[in-house]
Amino acid sequence: MPDPSPPQRPAALPTLTGMRFLAALLVFFSHVSAAWMFTDAQFNEGFDKYAGTLGAIGVSFFFTLSGFVLTWSARDGDRPLLFWRRRLAKIYPTHVLTWTAGLVLTLLAGQAVTTGEVLPGLFLVNAWVPEYLVIRGTNGAAWSLGVELVFYLCFPLLLALVKRIRAEHLWKWAGAVVLGALLVPLVAETLLPQETMPGLKYGWWQYWFVYFVPVNRMYEFVLGILLARIVMSGRWIPVNRAVAALTLIPGYLLTVFVPTSYGLVLPLLVPLGLIVASGAQADIDGRTGLLGGRAMVWLGEVSFAFYMLHMVVAGPGPAKFGSGHQWGAVEAVSRIGGWFLLTLALAWVLYRTVELPVMRRWSRPRARRVTAGTAAAPVADPVPLTGSPAD
Template sequence: MRFLAALLVFVFHVATVFAYPDAETAAGVQSVTGRLAFLGVSFFFVLSGFVLTWSARPGDGAGSFLRRRLCKIYPNHLVTFAVALILLLVLAKPVTGVLPNLLLFHAWIPDQSIFNSVNVVSWSLSCELVFYLFFPLLYRWITRIGEKHLWWWASGVVVAVLCVPFVAEIAIPATDGDPLQAGSSTSQVWFVFIFPPVALLQFVLGILMARIVLAGRWFGLPLPVAALALVGGYALALLVPYNFGINATTIVPIALVIAAGAVADVRGRRTLLRGRTMLWLGEVSFAFYLVHYVVLLDGRELLGLPRLSVGGEVALSIAGFAVSLALAFLLYLGVERPVMRRWSRARRPRHRRAPGRTGFPPGHEPAGSAPRPRGAG
């Protein structure tokens, strides 16, 4: 699932760097693909909450958890940050927000030159870092919710997500909008989707959906039906006002797809997500997400490639995908996996802490014993 989400972001960025034969064609294609990045990143956020809850370890301390998550995201971020920064300097392009980006604080700043600085896609890591910092506390709270109340809490989070665009419309002027944002503004988009406390709502929904499945409260919606609902939600996103199409129309289908996919996997049902290729793609998906935009945009400019025919642009996009995937594999093989193996766990075994003194509630057996969904990536 994680690679499919990264692929949606890739397609969105291909549409933005593609050299179209005319402005009308460009506008048409970009109007259709213009919400894909939001869909992909929203999927990431909900899936993160789901997978972390699904694989939570009884008695695991908050410090151990944070250590593993930082080893997972920060080395890859540091490498891609350095490469992107060097390319910006080589291409004599503006360099802004270096320190906030390096420290993964840039998503908090409502300035596009900051939150889209250096490696543009890294803003989502700034949100993920917030998720990880709050997960031990959120996990403790949410595991105390009675099983019969879980759907009510999930519904409440969805309502909160749906209310955010209304707040943006009322409180933030729509005066500095990108033409592709059709009546919205960069400030509104930042608040609706990038601002970490708001993004946290999607992560919390993922936690709740995992608890719903683990508690046996899932109502049995098949994965294909959930996927069709997601397609419908995206189609609706293209019709509603821009701020409401960012994730309001897709948040429920995303949650349903993730839960249905996990149930199908645990029950051993055949899906497209269970093959070896998809599992491998899931492993390299994080690295692919981090490298692809640098390859597509800076790579083209570095090579000085001119405008090509439509066929040539398609071929170039396919080549960009192949190069991004190859670099992602090298990043995974040379950085992510070695760091996780070497530093994600303490070298010396530690004595088990007394119950009640860790960052997680002790003995939450369902979450600790459940197998991780194979297709989650």
């Protein structure tokens, strides 16, 4: 059969922009559940059990979105150095500000920290270190930027390799990536020592190896790249957003009830990939829904700042996350709402005063000066649409 005609590729994918905030919201509620803020111990336990896995789902959502949207927005002739420049301009200024804010608030709260615990986080290498306090650093959300940094470094090469795959073989490669993902928990469960950690249902070494080590999250990113190429080539299967969302149910239940690291990331790999790709296809078909509405797109634009701030506000900041303080249902819910609204307001300020100005000024080289008798050519360096917390 002849290849189907590639669909018209829209410049923007509003549904995926809205998904960015949805992913950030999942991470937020995961941290809410871990705070044990309610005086009802039984409620705290159940809330933590069923909502505690939402953070892992949100992070996987981010990583798959990142591969998909970076591929979607990539343009022929874009040079790796310019791509890396855009990515650093996007993530690093916001990271440095939130890292500094977290450090200052931690010190003001009287909490002891060491240079070895906080300095790796500044340079986004803390996820490589198998120490919980190092990974947490001054901002518990920032470890994922170190994972994204590895994705960015590899993306030009990965995209070039994926583009060499014939369209009719893309689905086979996507299946191979899913099967290959089984190797990560297999290695973790069979070769690494089992060392328990309070409050953790996996062994610590398994948790670190499967969840934090950057190269071991690469399969989510690569699956996003392959799914983008599948949609772009017109080979998406007839799975709509509703059907894709239903696949989350068994995946979520597996993350809750599987006691080993096989349930940590793997069960949501396919469902989240289906959701991302079906959302993009809906935008192509002109069926943008609630997630692509104006409000969700705006929330998606500020989602990186929201993600980077929510743990700073929650930990050493005014939300008193992990402080041991507990409140009745009404007051606890009010505090959670205040935590959310304060984080959102600060995210908007950070987005408008730091993220946007830095991107406009530093994400691309300035146009060459026009001299007498010459015309200035614009610098071809498109700022890509992006879909991870760092994008």
